[in-house]
Amino acid sequence: MTQPRSAGESFVSTTPAAGDAFDSLAADYDQAFTQSITGRAQREAVHRRLEARLAVGDRVLELGCGTGEDAVYLARRGMTVLATDPSAKMLEAARRKATDAGVGEALALRRMAAEGLAALPDDHAFDAAFSNFGALNCAADLAPVARELARLVRPGGVVILCLLGRWTAWEWLWFLLHGQPRSAVRRLRPGGLPWRGAQVRYPPLRQVRRAFRPAWRLVRSAGVGTFVPPSYAEPWARRHPRLVATLARLERRTETLSPVVRLGDHVLLEFERS
Numbered sequence: 272m273t274q275p276r277s278a279g280e281s282f283v284s285t286t287p288a289a290g291d292a293f294d295s296l297a298a299d300y301d302q303a304f305t306q307s308i309t310g311r312a313q314r315e316a317v318h319r320r321l322e323a324r325l326a327v328g329d330r331v332l333e334l335g336c337g338t339g340e341d342a343v344y345l346a347r348r349g350m351t352v353l354a355t356d357p358s359a360k361m362l363e364a365a366r367r368k369a370t371d372a373g374v375g376e377a378l379a380l381r382r383m384a385a386e387g388l389a390a391l392p393d394d395h396a397f398d399a400a401f402s403n404f405g406a407l408n409c410a411a412d413l414a415p416v417a418r419e420l421a422r423l424v425r426p427g428g429v430v431i432l433c434l435l436g437r438w439t440a441w442e443w444l445w446f447l448l449h450g451q452p453r454s455a456v457r458r459l460r461p462g463g464l465p466w467r468g469a470q471v472r473y474p475p476l477r478q479v480r481r482a483f484r485p486a487w488r489l490v491r492s493a494g495v496g497t498f499v500p501p502s503y504a505e506p507w508a509r510r511h512p513r514l515v516a517t518l519a520r521l522e523r524r525t526e527t528l529s530p531v532v533r534l535g536d537h538v539l540l541e542f543e544r545s
């Protein structure tokens with residue numbers, strides 16, 4: 272596996288704004304999202320697929336690891352993880368979490384945006400690459416990222432991507448009920464949305480597939496957060512925990528059906544290397 276240098280030693284990015292933008296979120300991220308009812312339910316759906324696709328001993332590259340929740344999860348299950356993120360503060364939080372979990376040996380952290388993958392020298396160094404909860408919605412162009420992943424992941428390996436969706440049933444309902452119709456359709460704005468100096472994009476599924484061709488074949492897609500509410504509905508979710516649990520079960524049963532895939536807060540895509 273590529274021997275990672277310590278976080279902060281080098282930083283490769285063509286979108287420096289993204290790392291800075293997320294720095295300001297790092298301190299509260301776990302409390303506001305990771306530990307929330309909605310965040311936990313959405314992450315569990317992703318973890319089910321990680322369990323299904325990855326095995327003990329796999330070498331995993333994570334893009335946009337944030338506070339390291341998934342990286343620690345994978346390291347605890349016997350995988351070797353290189354977790355990357357452009358935000359120095361997110362990586363600090365991830366390092367603390369890895370130390371607390373005692374998985375320092377299996378988990379390396381490196382400050383890097385997805386656009387900087389060319390700096391990783393070893394071809395086929397990984398069995399899988401993974402990115403959760405919209406990290407790659409901050410990348411301006413997915414095609415060069417997909418090409419670098421094709422170099423870094425061995426033939427037969429997988430890429431698992433959880434991206435922010437474009438058509439989100441909950442979002443329309445929520446913002447229309449709150450009298451904010453412009454917010455209801457905000458993800459459809461051409462070019463995406465500016466956010467704290469970064470730009471968040473919501474590419475249509477066909478565009479993502481095209482970016483990953485020809486090296487990657489889409490083998491599964493699922494909706495995440497189609498019935499389970501998004502994080503801004505957390506106060507509502509806290510008042511209705513049993514209903515959220517029921518919605519999570521419904522989502523689990525239907526996650527790969529076409530409308531459920533397309534109407535989620537996130538979409539979870541699994542690609543195999545040709």
Ligand SMILES: C[S@@+](CC[C@H](N)C(=O)[O-])C[C@H]1O[C@@H](n2cnc3c(N)ncnc32)[C@H](O)[C@@H]1O
Binds near residue numbers: 290293356385402
């Ligand atoms: C919503 S957070 C998700 C964090 C983590 N994956 C999780 O599941 O909690 C998005 C993360 O993407 C990172 N990010 C932003 N732009 C990025 C880019 N161009 N490449 C890789 N990661 C990026 C941010 O620093 C942030 O940590």
